[in-house]
Amino acid sequence: VQAISSIIEIAKRAGVSTGTVSRVINGAPNVSDELRARVTATIAEAQYRPNGLARGLRNRRSKTLGLIIPDITNPFFSELAKSVEVEATRRGFCLILSNSMDSSTVEQSHVDALLERNVDGIIIAPAIDTVSLAGIGSVPIVALDRHLQGESARFIRSDNYGGAASAVRYLLQLGHRNIAFVGGPERLTITKERYRGYVDVLATIETATSLPVPWYGPFNYLTGVEAAQNFLALVDRPTAIFASNDQQAIGVLRAAADAGLEVPGDLSIIGFDDIPLAQCVIPRLTTVAQAIQSLGALSVDLALSKSSGRALEAKVLTLPVSLVVRESTGPPRVMTR
Amino acid sequence: VQAISSIIEIAKRAGVSTGTVSRVINGAPNVSDELRARVTATIAEAQYRPNGLARGLRNRRSKTLGLIIPDITNPFFSELAKSVEVEATRRGFCLILSNSMDSSTVEQSHVDALLERNVDGIIIAPAIDTVSLAGIGSVPIVALDRHLQGESARFIRSDNYGGAASAVRYLLQLGHRNIAFVGGPERLTITKERYRGYVDVLATIETATSLPVPWYGPFNYLTGVEAAQNFLALVDRPTAIFASNDQQAIGVLRAAADAGLEVPGDLSIIGFDDIPLAQCVIPRLTTVAQAIQSLGALSVDLALSKSSGRALEAKVLTLPVSLVVRESTGPPRVMTR
DNA sequence: GTGAAAGCGCTAACAA
DNA sequence: TTGTTAGCGCTTTCAC
Numbered sequence: 001v002q003a004i005s006s007i008i009e010i011a012k013r014a015g016v017s018t019g020t021v022s023r024v025i026n027g028a029p030n031v032s033d034e035l036r037a038r039v040t041a042t043i044a045e046a047q048y049r050p051n052g053l054a055r056g057l058r059n060r061r062s063k064t065l066g067l068i069i070p071d072i073t074n075p076f077f078s079e080l081a082k083s084v085e086v087e088a089t090r091r092g093f094c095l096i097l098s099n100s101m102d103s104s105t106v107e108q109s110h111v112d113a114l115l116e117r118n119v120d121g122i123i124i125a126p127a128i129d130t131v132s133l134a135g136i137g138s139v140p141i142v143a144l145d146r147h148l149q150g151e152s153a154r155f156i157r158s159d160n161y162g163g164a165a166s167a168v169r170y171l172l173q174l175g176h177r178n179i180a181f182v183g184g185p186e187r188l189t190i191t192k193e194r195y196r197g198y199v200d201v202l203a204t205i206e207t208a209t210s211l212p213v214p215w216y217g218p219f220n221y222l223t224g225v226e227a228a229q230n231f232l233a234l235v236d237r238p239t240a241i242f243a244s245n246d247q248q249a250i251g252v253l254r255a256a257a258d259a260g261l262e263v264p265g266d267l268s269i270i271g272f273d274d275i276p277l278a279q280c281v282i283p284r285l286t287t288v289a290q291a292i293q294s295l296g297a298l299s300v301d302l303a304l305s306k307s308s309g310r311a312l313e314a315k316v317l318t319l320p321v322s323l324v325v326r327e328s329t330g331p332p333r334v335m336t337r
Numbered sequence: 338v339q340a341i342s343s344i345i346e347i348a349k350r351a352g353v354s355t356g357t358v359s360r361v362i363n364g365a366p367n368v369s370d371e372l373r374a375r376v377t378a379t380i381a382e383a384q385y386r387p388n389g390l391a392r393g394l395r396n397r398r399s400k401t402l403g404l405i406i407p408d409i410t411n412p413f414f415s416e417l418a419k420s421v422e423v424e425a426t427r428r429g430f431c432l433i434l435s436n437s438m439d440s441s442t443v444e445q446s447h448v449d450a451l452l453e454r455n456v457d458g459i460i461i462a463p464a465i466d467t468v469s470l471a472g473i474g475s476v477p478i479v480a481l482d483r484h485l486q487g488e489s490a491r492f493i494r495s496d497n498y499g500g501a502a503s504a505v506r507y508l509l510q511l512g513h514r515n516i517a518f519v520g521g522p523e524r525l526t527i528t529k530e531r532y533r534g535y536v537d538v539l540a541t542i543e544t545a546t547s548l549p550v551p552w553y554g555p556f557n558y559l560t561g562v563e564a565a566q567n568f569l570a571l572v573d574r575p576t577a578i579f580a581s582n583d584q585q586a587i588g589v590l591r592a593a594a595d596a597g598l599e600v601p602g603d604l605s606i607i608g609f610d611d612i613p614l615a616q617c618v619i620p621r622l623t624t625v626a627q628a629i630q631s632l633g634a635l636s637v638d639l640a641l642s643k644s645s646g647r648a649l650e651a652k653v654l655t656l657p658v659s660l661v662v663r664e665s666t667g668p669p670r671v672m673t674r
Numbered sequence: 675g676t677g678a679a680a681g682c683g684c685t686a687a688c689a690a
Numbered sequence: 691t692t693g694t695t696a697g698c699g700c701t702t703t704c705a706c
Contacts, residue, residue: 003472003474003475047472049449049452049453049472050453051394051453051455052453052454052455053390053393053394053399053454053455054394056390057388057390057391057394062390062454063454064433064454071419072409072415072418072419072422073412073415073416073419073613075410075412075415078409078410078412078415079410081409081434082408082409082410082436085409085434085435085436086436089435089447089450094433094435094450094451094454095433095434095435096401096431096432096433096434097418097422097432097433097434098422098426098431098432099419099422099423110426112386113426113431114431115386116386116387116388116389117389117390117399117400117401117431118388118389118390135340135384135386137340138340221613221614221617225617250614250617251617253619254617254618254619257619276410276558277558277587277614280558280562280587280588280591281591281618281619282590282591282594282618282619
């Protein structure tokens with residue numbers, strides 16, 4: 001059975017006008033029960049599927065959202081992408097996925113591609129959050145996790161400062177005084193915010209020595225390995241390392257094992273994000289948990305809410321984080337702030 | 338500056354017809370250099386972006402591909418999705434991402450959504466590879482990693498049988514005789530193929546005892562943990578475990594650590610996929626590496642190649658795998674078959 | 675409550 | 691080489 005591809009055909013078969021078929025498809029109230037039933041039956045029988053391109057052209061909306069992230073391979077972003085996709089689907093939207101590979105140029109070309117496809121909104125975790133994007137303004141933009149230049153975008157992210165602060169505060173509680181910092185790319189605001197949280201808390205105590213020089217790098221395993229190798233070779237070796245994401249923290253774990261160190265006996269490690277893997281590595285990872293589900297769902301929400309007009313709406317949303325402490329035995333302890 | 342939104346406007350400004358503007362946009366040869374320059378300039382100046390919906394409607398193609406996978410959160414699929422997205426982008430296509438959450442029902446609704454959006458092709462890793470999908474046939478379909486019922490789809494996957502076989506062969510070489518099998522969902526063909534590879538190789542030697550009963554479960558960490566707990570409690574404890582993916586293998590690692598076992602001293606473990614994490618866990622994971630890049634790129638290739646007519650084209654593509662042996666010291670050794 | 679018809683922005687066939 | 695125009699499939703106003 002060849003599926004029918006035009007509303008005209010359906011109208012003909014059902015013996016009604018295209019207008020009526022359209023009204024039925026869109027659930028308009030002013031259609032008689034009789035015609036509605038007839039049209040519905042015809043549609044089902046003919047396996048008819050309305051043409052989204054035509055509808056989009058006519059309605060000026062594609063029921064599609066764009067998501068631009070640095071790298072879907074990063075577990076934090078794949079968790080995020082999943083929650084965005086699920087929420088978008090729940091609302092009848094599709095999600096176009098783009099990886100910027102941490103390049104603003106690639107990012108811009110993705111934006112262009114999305115705009116050409118008339119997406120109804122763009123959610124983006126910018127590669128470099130001090131750069132602005134061209135062509136934006138005709139469509140709702142949500143900056144996710146990372147800031148975006150320009151006044152048009154809404155911004156949603158976690159409490160990076162507070163998260164780092166509570167991690168370091170916990171390490172101090174455990175008695176650590178020499179705590180090292182592994183950061184993400186130095187240019188990013190999230191990196192700076194987490195660093196400030198770290199520094200500010202350490203400033204509250206008196207330390208014998210100065211802090212180890214922070215180590216910056218991409219949010220991946222390798223950075224953690226390199227950072228740890230660097231820190232562990234120091235004369236005044238840190239007893240704890242705070243990493244800016246879980247992948248880095250796992251890299252630190254890896255390097256500590258290679259160096260023959262016990263974790264947490266010889267070295268304490270805290271990560272950031274709380275990806276599923278954190279509860280699986282050996283030993284389990286203590287980390288600052290982001291509310292990834294909420295970040296994803298809310299960003300869809302923002303992208304889809306018509307904000308035009310309501311100038312006073314919140315431009316920046318900061319979601320709370322919580323410290324998840326995992327020990328070799330017993331269940332994880334969640335410490336909110 | 339308000340960006341211009343119609344080709345008519347551009348035509349007016351440049352003092353030409355819409356036809357000419359269209360020809361310039363599409364790089365048609367028969368336009369004089371003078372007009373081409375004028376139109377190009379006007380477009381750039383007006384920040385004009387052609388409307389993809391209208392073009393798609395007219396051309397019957399959306400320059401968009403659909404990808405349906407069980408779960409982007411699974412590192413194997415996020416690697417795959419990335420390579421698909423990169424290849425699609427390279428060819429000027431966008432990628433719509435959908436998670437089926439391992440449900441055929443969800444899967445079908447994603448297919449419907451994609452068809453309504455007139456995607457030019459669908460790449461799918463089916464949740465259940467014995468189920469067929471409705472509405473397919475109007476668009477090129479590529480079954481990726483997992484088989485799809487129906488004759489219309491192309492199929493591309495790795496050599497699951499050979500991969501499992503070479504893993505088990507390697508374990509035999511190391512002297513293991515009691516090797517356990519952790520499988521993915523039992524209904525999947527990939528699970529069965531990997532199991533056959535495992536069984537067939539073991540059938541070539543004489544074993545004192547019978548094989549441990551295989552353990553099946555989703556492709557995640559937890560399955561590995563549970564499987565290992567099960568196997569390690571056996572009276573006749575296996576000395577090696579072959580897991581059907583790296584996440585499961587990492588779960589086994591986790592459980593072995595909890596049980597106080599040394600890997601590989603007390604227990605050898607081999608995984609499947611070779612996700613980046615495999616080289617980072619402690620100890621590093623020996624695994625069967627899939628050519629994920631090629632899988633992704635080729636599936637885009639298949640989805641985009643007009644196969645209509647060429648009936649003799651290969652319907653099934655099987656990509657070779659290789660065993661990557663990682664030891665506590667030294668670089669990984671790649672053993673192809 | 676229903677039908678007729680204009681038009682969303684674009685391309686391609688045809689005419690000039 | 692360039693312009694004119696029909697029409698892709700749909701929605702919605704307007705008239706009945």
